[in-house]
Amino acid sequence: MSFSFFKPSRPKTPQELVRAIKDSLLALDTKTVAEVQALKKVLYIYEDARCLPDTPSLQALEEVEKNFLAMRVMLCGDGEVEPNLDQVSQLALEICKEDVLALFIHKLPILGWEARKDLVHCWSMLLKQQVGSTCCCVEYIENHLELLDFLVVCVVFHTFMVLFRYLLESPSFELFFKYVELPNFDIASDAFSTFKDLLTKHEDAVSEYLTAHYDEFFEEYEKLLSSSNYVTRRQSLKLLSEFLLETPNSHIMKRYIVEVRYLKVMMTLLKDSSKNIQISAFHIFKVFVANPNKPRDIKVILAKNHERLLALLHNLSPGKGKSTLIMSFAANYSLFSTSRMAGADDDQFEEEKELIIKEIERVSRLPNLE
Template sequence: MMKSILCGSEQHQPQPELVAQISERTYRSDVMVDIVVNLSLVNLEGRNDFAQVFLALLKREAKGRLPTIEYLITTENIIVSLVEGYESPDIALFCGKLLRECIQYEPLANIIFEDNQFFKFFEYVEMSNSEIASDAFATFKDLLTRHRTVCSEFLSDNFDRVFQAYNRLLESENCLLRCQSLKLLAELFGQQAYITVMMSYVGKPENLQLIMNNLRAENLSLQFEAFNVFKFFVGNPNKTKPVLDIFLKNQENLVDFLSTFQNDRSDDEQFHYEKIFLIEQIKELSG
């Protein structure tokens, strides 16, 4: 009944006044909290019905407001419960789907940052269940890229803790996860909103050493994604002394290495010109 009122049907469109009444009752009763907290007890059909109702409520507008967003902000345990749903294999993918819909809205994404729920994703993306881990990485990526201002501030304020955890992903035995993590890092660093974060990262010698290790990996895809992060270290005009010292110590070896690096990628002109540029930049370095 509730689903048909909020979502409508082939025969009937939702009636705004009735939708408003049902929505307000839903908020006051906290039934959404009860369902989300107990999702593992709900059967598949019930979950699918709840998802339709939840998404209809999420997108509901009333006089320029988003009432459900306002409700979820004041009822943070719904977002927290969806995040923690990744810890229950039977509902993990369902929670991930709803969570990605929620974090399209900046205030809801901000709950995950402010409540320190974000750090749980470093564990979720390494779960042994590859399907759940992949889904968690999709949510992790959305969190890092969708709301740039909020995210860049969070990364700057929590830089050491975030990148200590992030660097562990770049050392993972899971080659696919390492590739995904390097690619995401390069994507972030290539955006103006993250320039402060990027400059902090490329200023640390241990980060350069980690990326150089990935450059030498056996897997070609891993090498390529590492290259796309490495170029930010080389291109930084204000290298810290410890980083510059590493470049100078390895200057000749780096030039020789890059000269033959993935030469069979002949159809990628951008890569070709970037590699030439990096080689010239490294040659010109001096103490």
């Protein structure tokens, strides 16, 4: 008597899996996803989610998720069995050969959450996969640069938190520190625009990233603030103010303003030849000074340089560079109210400046700061 029906189904070969992935993605369209979403909206009337009607639309999404999970297992193993390197190489080659890489990108906006999560994980593995002397998936994208345009136009990482987190954590993120300084103005501008979005969208994800990579990130960012390129310095300084002021980043701000190296960066920018940069630097510098819990090292720097700082501040006027930033945490600082931190007009700026001058003078008179 045969018991073959108890045996697990034979695992797909790389070629079979790629064909299954391609077919399931081609069966998926915006209408399919919309139908499933509509069905999910009525789930609340069922006590058991299994009551959800088994429609072709739902089957299509489930087929994609099943195939993506199989792809992830083939690429990464299942926790017990390591991936077969030959199969991994064949999978990468087939994905490129069958143009499935393009399908991944074009179908990404309409995939379900589980499918997106698995795809992002597989994507990073595929890009790193070297077959022979080349990374075939990277080479495929190089030959189909319109795919990158599609990603940018869709602004995929703005919509999908899982992709956003991946971009922040990926080695590619570090390249933005170089791209924003490229001599080609259009490329540098586009790079900085994306860089800004990465640091200001999805606040919680950015906060987690900055917390985990604080030292590495700000070491690289310091180079932008010290750039010989005026546009880079100005944009970086403005962006620094923006993402440090996000409420989830308040702990990052508090850490930043007790570090001597970053105080010195702001002091250097106060001497910049650009009035705009001077004013922008002042609106960060004043938070170092206003902090009621300044560490001794900060006080020492302020005291030792108080004459030069006072001279700079006395000559500083808002002009066209006045700030419109509002420090959401300013109420915790004794020197400024929230409205004072805004720096919204000339009178307000002068008032802030006088308070900073008085605080520097007070610190310079403190004993035992030599």
